[in-house]
Amino acid sequence: MQIFSNALAFLFALGVIVFVHELGHYVAAKAFGVRVLTFSLGFGRKLWRFERGETEYRVSWIPLGGFVGFAGQDPDGFAAVREGARVVNALEALQDSLELGGSAEKLGARTDATVIPLRSG
Numbered sequence: 001m002q003i004f005s006n007a008l009a010f011l012f013a014l015g016v017i018v019f020v021h022e023l024g025h026y027v028a029a030k031a032f033g034v035r036v037l038t039f040s041l042g043f044g045r046k047l048w049r050f051e052r053g054e055t056e057y058r059v060s061w062i063p064l065g066g067f068v069g070f071a072g073q074d075p076d077g078f079a080a081v082r083e084g085a086r087v088v089n090a091l092e093a094l095q096d097s098l099e100l101g102g103s104a105e106k107l108g109a110r111t112d113a114t115v116i117p118l119r120s121g
């Protein structure tokens with residue numbers, strides 16, 4: 001019985017850590033104007049889900065992680081959101097906000113998209 005309760009306590013603690021971590025991705029995406037399509041705790045088949053606005057929130061069967069799915073996310077893992085004919089590259093926005101200097105190419109970003117700076121100057 002002790003092993004079972006320890007396993008449940010571990011899964012609960014891991015769930016809290018995963019939730020806080022994924023919430024960080026969610027908040028950062030919203031702060032940079034990137035649409036969030038999916039906020040998931042766990043992997044695999046959906047256990048429970050609901051939609052609010054443009055985001056699907058879900059809990060899945062395997063509680064060992066989670067993910068946040070962004071609009072326009074490409075296979076290389078760089079998120080971009082299309083606003084009409086404009087494409088805002090999230091990596092470029094991060095570079096601008098942290099004032100890292102250098103080009104997006106040096107940071108590994110794709111350069112075949114139109115990048116719109118989020119601030120002038």
